Amino acid sequence: MHKKLTNFYRPSDDTFFLEDNLKHENGYSALDIGTGSGYLAQVLLNNFEFVVATDINFYNLKSHYSKSLHYICCENADALSYKFDLVVCNPPYLPSFTLEDITIDGGKDGIEVTFNIINSAKNHITKSSNILFLASSLSNYNKLLYDLNIIGLKTTIVATKKLFFEELILIRAKLNV
Numbered sequence: 293m294h295k296k297l298t299n300f301y302r303p304s305d306d307t308f309f310l311e312d313n314l315k316h317e318n319g320y321s322a323l324d325i326g327t328g329s330g331y332l333a334q335v336l337l338n339n340f341e342f343v344v345a346t347d348i349n350f351y352n353l354k355s356h357y358s359k360s361l362h363y364i365c366c367e368n369a370d371a372l373s374y375k376f377d378l379v380v381c382n383p384p385y386l387p388s389f390t391l392e393d394i395t396i397d398g399g400k401d402g403i404e405v406t407f408n409i410i411n412s413a414k415n416h417i418t419k420s421s422n423i424l425f426l427a428s429s430l431s432n433y434n435k436l437l438y439d440l441n442i443i444g445l446k447t448t449i450v451a452t453k454k455l456f457f458e459e460l461i462l463i464r465a466k467l468n469v
């Protein structure tokens with residue numbers, strides 16, 4: 293059960309790491325799942341014409357509203373019926389016994405929330421699209437990669453970044469066709 297819908301996630305090291313890796317991505321349409329402050333969605337506007345940002349937290353979207361973005365309050369990308377050139381996500385990825393803080397709690401292995409998000413994103417890409425998302429070395433990300441392969445996504449680790457207490461892992465996923 294999600295409890296703290298008032299928690300906001302300020303752009304942080306992980307946000308900026310993902311941003312650094314978006315510079316060479318371009319196309320017409322992009323989706324940012326779990327947009328939080330909308331920081332990454334705004335970055336996507338540099339290289340994409342049509343940018344949609346989702347977040348499960350309505351108060352988040354309301355307090356960071358910007359006219360240039362299309363906001364949808366929903367879980368994952370479940371409310372959408374459109375296929376994007378690029379999907380990005382900085383999900384809650386820390387191992388947690390409960391999903392009390394939706395900004396950081398990722399489930400028992402730190403991958404359960406991410407799996408649901410990417411499984412949903414899979415319905416909104418074509419064979420030429422990319423999904424770029426983050427995981428942490430503190431999570432069971434090898435299991436995540438295995439599980440995503442089972443549902444028809446091929447994944448590659450494209451970059452890593454060492455922080456004080458963990459390593460951030462940037463993963464690219466594509467339809468396995």
Ligand SMILES: C[S@@+](CC[C@H](N)C(=O)[O-])C[C@H]1O[C@@H](n2cnc3c(N)ncnc32)[C@H](O)[C@@H]1O
Binds near residue numbers: 329347352384396
């Ligand atoms: C780690 S924060 C990242 C925020 C922002 N994208 C950034 O990089 O600064 C994760 C965000 O995902 C949202 N979120 C958590 N679970 C979600 C879900 N199942 N579907 C959509 N958004 C979700 C949270 O409300 C939070 O804003």
